Amino acid sequence: MKDLTRYFYNLFISNGVSENTAEYLNVIIGIVILVIIIFIIDFVMKKVFVAIFRAYASRSKNTFDDYLVKNKTFDYLAHIVPLWLIIWIVPKLFLAFPKAEKYLENLFNIMAVVLVIWILRSILRTFRDFLKSLPSFKDKPIDSYVQVFMIFVWLIGGILVFSLMTGKSIWAFLTALGAMSAVLLLIFKDTILGFVASIQVAVNDTVRIGDWITMEKYGADGDVIEINLSSVKVQNFDKTITTIPTYYLTSESFRNWRGMMNSGGRRIKRSLLIKTSSITFLSDDDIKQLKNIEIIKDYLENLQETITKHNTEQKIDKSLLINGRNLSNMGIFRVYVELYLQNHPYINKEMTIMSRQLAPTAQGTPLEIYAFSNDKVWKNYEKIMADIFDHLLAAIPYFKLEVFEFNYNTDI
Known part of the structure; x- marks a missing residue:
């Protein structure tokens, strides 16, 4: 591969072109060829790889793969091969430009981290949609748990990106993060409270999706349509939407009419x-x-x-x-x-x-x-x-x- 990435350089040198000019021309031509190849591979992956899985999902009786298609999981997976090819070729193509090669290598590694995060997000959303389709999970706050997992995924991704951008080790970043824990707790106070509240709501079974609740303080009187990490959405009977912070369901009183709905009258x-x-x-x-x-x-x-x-x-x-x-x-x-x-x-x-x-x-x-x-x-x-x-x-x-x-x- 090294000889292939240096092919035009050797060709220009043999024709009497100066080394400096030959290096620049080799890189420019190599970038053009690489871009064309990447576009072709990406296009083929989308048309063939993704099309095969979509056809399989449409014929399968299992609904899980249908949600994978809906959340574009296969579309994101199709980008892995082109990105891997770029990460592999760029260091060899920019061999004569070590500084540029270092910056580009970090850039594409960051892109790889982001791509992995998008793939994990689409898979988590697939699990969310699939579990919501099951009767036993339909009224559970699945959104809260998906959001918690996504926070951890983004946190780990942010640490990796920071390490790639600064060239520092992950442990150095975690040490600095520990010193800033008080500030982070203040910033993510609502998220932490919402996470704890959503667990309490699920464990104690105080609110389910579909429950009719009344919370006069916030003007809520209707059906719960969504429970996530930060808020609970209530569709009132006049079709307006009231949003209540999740932790208020554990810290303040409200009326849940589920008992009446489950009773005989x-x-x-x-x-x-x-x-x-x-x-x-x-x-x-x-x-x-x-x-x-x-x-x-x-x-x-x-x-x-x-x-x-x-x-x-x-x-x-x-x-x-x-x-x-x-x-x-x-x-x-x-x-x-x-x-x-x-x-x-x-x-x-x-x-x-x-x-x-x-x-x-x-x-x-x-x-x-x-x-x-x-x-x-x-x-x-x-x-x-x-x-x-x-x-x-x-x-x-x-x-x-x-x-x-x-x-x-x-x-x-």
Whole structure:
């Protein structure tokens, strides 16, 4: 090879050209020929080598090689042969120019380091995409781990490049790096915190991709679409994207709705404000009228019989309704609500169903409905809840109750 790289030099010398001129002409012609050869080899490698692997990947049932093609791994591998050829020939071609040969050798060695980093990056991205396609890894923060590996790869690559550029040993650079550790910790504080947080999130299984989380402090209310080393991306229900630093998921509180989504229903917890002055005891005529409501007819008959028996045995003076045991319109309505929910087709009967009276307020006495819809889809859930409360609001007057609302004088 040495004789081949000196061919034009010997040719010019034999034709009476000066040595200095012969050296320059030999290098120039050699560079032109080398560039042409490298372009041809690189073109052939891409057209043949890459095309073969792409054809194989398209026929293979395994999806891993498809991701290798997608991330251009074979395209980067195709550059290895041309670059190796350059690194091998350049020292022989620039034999008469040792300084230039040294600079070029370092330059192409740096290019080799960068090429190896790009190949490793494409392979790591391939593993990331492949693992995300597996059901067991689909909701795991794979991006975080890939980014951590890439940080180490770039760090090692940076050390090698520094060593090649300065001519100093790797150990000398690591020694200087140790002295700068405090500064580096400060610079990479967020990265380190994010790395630790991503491990905690994965180990403790606090957040997965696809989880619905709410973090009011940062305006996040939607589905987690990405977890990486530095941030968590949440697509809100209005289709905006909120980015939260990963370590905030371990240092601050947030709400994860996964438990609800994995349960048998979605909770309905809402109150009706009953006007307190409308709450009263029921007379016999009132009870007789309420017995026309089929859902509480049997309940009223059994309860009225029990109360009448008790008042008779105790010889209660019933000239005033307040004496003895009585039925109130609020109490009967509360029972009606529970029976209505228990018979509702979209309420989960295996979970808690309850209507309870809360402490009276200046805006009335709250009657809280607590139940779980068996459909957890947001749109359907809202429709179910709206239908329930439409019915209850319309049913309230039958019990001689009123819903509290502020009165406004429209004449003013």
